[in-house]
Structure formats: C-alpha cells, structure tokens
Amino acid sequence: MSKQKSSIMLKQTNLYEEARRRCKELLSIRKALEVSLAKAPPERIHVMCSGEKAKFYLRSGKTDKTGVYIPKSETAKIQTYMQKQYDDKVLKLINQEIHILERILRKSENIINEIQQVYSNNPQEVKKYLHPLDMSDEDFINYWQSIPYERKPIPDYMPFYETKRKERVRSKSEINIANALVEHGIPYKYECPLILKNGTKIHPDFKVLNIRERREIYWEHRGMMDDKDYAKSSVLRLKTLMQNGIFLGRDLIITEETSANPLGMDEIDAIIKQYFYYGK
Numbered sequence: 001m002s003k004q005k006s007s008i009m010l011k012q013t014n015l016y017e018e019a020r021r022r023c024k025e026l027l028s029i030r031k032a033l034e035v036s037l038a039k040a041p042p043e044r045i046h047v048m049c050s051g052e053k054a055k056f057y058l059r060s061g062k063t064d065k066t067g068v069y070i071p072k073s074e075t076a077k078i079q080t081y082m083q084k085q086y087d088d089k090v091l092k093l094i095n096q097e098i099h100i101l102e103r104i105l106r107k108s109e110n111i112i113n114e115i116q117q118v119y120s121n122n123p124q125e126v127k128k129y130l131h132p133l134d135m136s137d138e139d140f141i142n143y144w145q146s147i148p149y150e151r152k153p154i155p156d157y158m159p160f161y162e163t164k165r166k167e168r169v170r171s172k173s174e175i176n177i178a179n180a181l182v183e184h185g186i187p188y189k190y191e192c193p194l195i196l197k198n199g200t201k202i203h204p205d206f207k208v209l210n211i212r213e214r215r216e217i218y219w220e221h222r223g224m225m226d227d228k229d230y231a232k233s234s235v236l237r238l239k240t241l242m243q244n245g246i247f248l249g250r251d252l253i254i255t256e257e258t259s260a261n262p263l264g265m266d267e268i269d270a271i272i273k274q275y276f277y278y279g280k
Contacts, residue, residue: 010115010133012214016108023101026094033091037084045070045081056081137211141187144209152191152203163190171223173263174205177255180268181208186276194218196244202237208253210276217275218246219253226258 046057046067056078057067070078112134119132120139127139135143154168161169163178167190174190181188191203206219220237224230234256238248246252253271257263 016105019101019105023098026098030094033087037087040084045085140214145187149189149192173221173223173257176265177221177268180272184272186272217251217253222256225256
C-alpha cells in the first residue's frame with residue numbers, strides 16, 4: 001500500500017466512543033434515580049403557578065384532582081416531592097436516550113466492521129490493487145509499521161540497552177517504556193524522525209500509534225532532569241513541539257525522572273492505560 005492511499009482513508013471519529021461514554025454515564029444515573037424513586041413516598045405533588053409565584057398541593061393519587069395545600073414553610077416536604085417529580089421526568093427521558101444510543105451503537109459497530117472487512121477480507125495479492133477508505137486494526141497496524149524510517153544513530157561508546165524487540169535504546173527507562181508498550185500490544189517506533197515546519201529534523205523518543213483513533217502520539221522521556229542544562233533543553237524542546245502543533249496531553253506524553261526519583265513501571269502502565277485503553 002502506498003502512502004498516497006493512507007491520505008484518502010476514512011478518518012476515525014470519536015462519535016461512537018463518546019456515545020459509549022454517554023450511554024455508560026446514563027446507565028449509572030438511571031440506576032441511582034431508580035433507587036431514589038423506590039425510596040420516595042407514594043404521593044405526588046401538584047404545582048399551581050401564577051406568574052413567578054407557585055402554590056404546592058399534595059395529591060394522594062391520579063384520581064385526586066385537588067390535593068392538600070402545603071405551606072411554603074414546609075420546605076423539606078416540598079423539596080422531597082419536587083425532587084421525586086423531577087427525577088421521574090428525567091428518568092423517562094434518560095430511558096429514551098439510552099434506547100436510542102444502544103440502537104445506534106449496535107448498528108454502527110456492525111457497519112464499521114463491515115466497511116473495514118471489504119478491504120481486509122481480501123488476500124494480500126488483491127489488497128495491493130485497492131485504495132481502501134478503511135481497514136481492520138490489524139491491517140492498519142501492519143501498514144503503519146511497514147513504512148520505513150531512519151533512526152537516529154546511537155554512538156558505540158554509549159551504554160548498550162536492548163528491548164524485547166531486540167532494538168537498541170538509550171536508557172533503562174526507555175527499555176521499560178518500550179517493553180511496556182509491547183506487553184500492552186501498542187505499536188510504536190523508536191526515534192522516528194519528525195520534520196518541523198522550518199525543515200529541522202528531530203527524533204522524539206517514541207512515536208506511538210493510537211490504534212482506535214488511527215493517530216500518532218509522541219512520547220518524550222526526560223531522564224536527567226536534575227541536570228540544569230538538560231532541563232533547560234527539555235523546556236525548549238517542549239516549546240518547539242507546541243509551535244509545531246504538538247501539544248502535551250493531546251499529541252504528546254512527557255515522563256520525567258531524576259537520579260533520586262526514577263520512572264516507575266506503575267507510572268508507565270498508568271500512562272498507557274490512560275492514553276490507549278479508550279476508557280475501558
């Protein structure tokens with residue numbers, strides 16, 4: 001597959017991820033409302049409004065058309081019944097939205113998968129003739145990893161550190177980051193060149209693929225933050241990246257350590273889950 005083909009691919013959307021998040025949130029709220037309503041007293045409140053003023057009447061049931069007047073001094077009682085009425089109305093609307101979202105998600109997942117498989121179900125000999133709009137995660141990972149790049153050379157005099165993928169890196173912490181990405185099944189490229197707007201070439205430590213969103217996130221590890229010159233250079237590097245549209249928290253992960261405070265595996269795992277586990 002050529003680079004040109006990737007440029008016309010269907011862009012990934014967070015629409016369905018947001019729908020899943022919203023549905024999960026609504027299900028939790030529905031459960032809380034159902035518990036609250038089950039504990040609420042059986043009577044219902046009726047509100048008669050005149051301009052900005054309101055009068056409150058407690059009705060015993062649907063056949064009760066008048067009710068007993070509740071003086072405004074009984075604030076707690078009014079609040080209890082008003083909240084019950086509010087919760088009941090909101091619950092009905094939440095159930096409607098959950099039904100709509102579940103239907104959309106059920107159908108969308110099938111359609112998205114079918115669109116991807118139109119390309120991915122073909123043998124390799126056929127795939128090379130196609131310009132896909134979308135493809136399976138496996139095919140996209142293979143394509144992304146197949147694009148060649150030239151790494152920044154590591155001088156022979158530097159200490160030798162090797163990852164589980166048998167590639168040389170520059171520090172023990174970079175070994176830990178690389179191996180953790182492999183263990184979590186997250187594709188990455190070590191010191192893949194990045195061309196800045198002014199034509200300058202830099203080599204971020206890791207270029208990591210967010211599979212679900214089909215986008216790249218850079219991971220920079222700052223291993224000598226107790227060195228003043230190194231820290232100053234790191235700050236300038238961050239400013240350069242931001243000037244080139246790469247922002248911390250969206251397109252960029254930064255980890256730091258000093259000789260007294262090394263980067264821990266628990267920190268690395270937490271970062272990976274935050275950025276690449278899609279809210280699972």
